Amino acid sequence: MTSYRTHSCGELRASEIGKTVKIAGWIHRKRDHGGVAFIDLRDHYGITQVVCGPTNEYYEPLTRLRAESVVAITGEVIAREAGTFNADLASGEIELRVISIEVLSEVTQDLPVPVFGELEYPEDIRLRYRFLDLRRETLHKNIILRSNIISSLRRRMNEAGFFEFQTPILTASSPEGARDFLVPSRLHPGQFYALPQAPQQFKQLIMVAGFDRYFQIAPCFRDEDARADRSPGEFYQLDIEMSFVSQDDVFAAIEPVLSGVFSEFSNWQADAAPFTRIKYRDAMLKYGSDKPDMRNPLIISDVTAIFAREDVTFNAFKGVIAKGGVVRAIPAPKSADKPRSFFDKLNDWARKEMQAAGLGYITFADGEAKGPIAKFIPDEAMARLKSLAGVGDGDSVFFACDTEAGAAKLAGQARNKIGEELDIVEKDVYRFCWVVDFPMFEWNEDEKKVDFSHNPFSMPQGGMEALLTKDPLTIDAYQYDIVCNGVELSSGAIRNHRPEIMLKAFEIAGYGAEVVEEKFGGMLNAFRFGAPPHGGLAPGVDRMVMLIANTPNIREVTMFPMNQQAQDLMMQAPSSVNIKQLRELSLRLAVPEGK
């Protein structure tokens, strides 16, 4: 109870009938019948109907107020007449008869975004007037959901023995990874801080410092272009690191947290621990992606050997195979009776959106193989193909033929597309999987050199011996991703805590010891004074909330998002600064003409 209210707008029930109470909130909707007026008063907690008769001295001022004006209303809780209950409102059995009103904030202009009704609105207007948009039910609920999810994550991590620590926001630029946001230093002219892309080195140093188990709802900053599921600039990770652990220990620690939080906040069924594990190379072959959607039952297979046979004469594929390409088969169960347009549509999609040569196919019906390329494959080879691809009578099969990477990508996207078209993707479930054994290095075709394929701080499997004796491109890392419904939630790794192994790994990627010492000297040095083996991961909080709220757009789960051009339309960021501010920072602008 405060001087503004005795109850919230979601609180009053039949048990309060007869009492005089005071509520405060926004005018959600007015229904003025001339003789009697109804006002729906809304606050965070709910809506209560206020009723005012024509003889009441507040009738005129109350009905004159526009929607979204803020008022406090003192009144008597009265029972609604039988038959006038509103089952959609928690307070629908009662209403408040006005005794007096107090206008706290009056709206005098047209509303740029109406709160009532949740009409679709242009996003730039919603962003400019985000405070109004946030009053609307769906967005309001999403933000509360996000808050509750974060509370639950904190509770679960605390209960599992993790400590939450803050790490610096102003830190040093790091050479690898995404583009940094830079902050000019006043005290050190010409030098810059960078906002952290992730607290990667700090969390490893926390392990070196002996705190054993760390987590943080960590803000991360990367100056890269936006996507529907990626805010420009900033996002949050559930950042986790643990000491004296192997990969399995990390999985065992995080699985119940993810499974638990998804189960807690969604009616969908979430996989329980332990989650499926898939080797990176198998994921690329069987699902055509390093973030496979396990709700989709389709499995891709390699059928290069079939099309390479001498008795198979489909030369379009043979030519690609001769140049080192592969053929991948995507089954389409029970689709043989689909109209020609089903197959044409997928082929058009492959050509247009995937910029592929096409998506060949064969259908199997009544013991016969049909389709544009069926006639190039004799019976015995066809039987072998059907068994490899896992298709039979009544099914069809699509083919992606390209370089290994190109075919995997096309087949993976086709798998998604075909799964959707045939409506065989599981609904209302969260399917988690770990993708493990990522390669430590990869071949950089542009620069003709070996590169780190992911995180250079990951421990190579086999340790120093592997680095010394194996072809670098065959070495796997203790590097893993957690994927949910085809969405990559997080990367993680068992870290390389041995300076000599790290220097060797960097040497293979073409970086001399002096470069490593210069760029990562702080951490490298720390590892020379006793570092525990450690590892962790960092699932994206925004992505988790999106999955649980079941929205494809990250701005629907972000309180104050920027638009795709990385502008905050409400706060007008970014903005120009004055010359004095620039001078203090020893900066002079060199904006290209026309910008």
Place this chain on the structure above:
RNA sequence: GCGGGCGUAGCUCAGUUGGUUAGAGUGUCGGCCUGUCACGCCGAAGGUCGCGGGUUCGAGCCCCGUCGCUCGCGCCA
């Protein structure tokens, strides 16, 4: 940086093959209305058809350019 989609009243949208004065719903304003809960009824105001250029007797519609928003590609260890 590149490609797709969209842009008509404050908002959501319709607008036929290029043809008279660009429409509807909603919101706003005015009037009526004592049981609504998307209240109802009557009336009014509200338009640089994103912007610029072109084709044409005539352009919301066709063409070129440009801007804005959005989705994707590149990018995101």
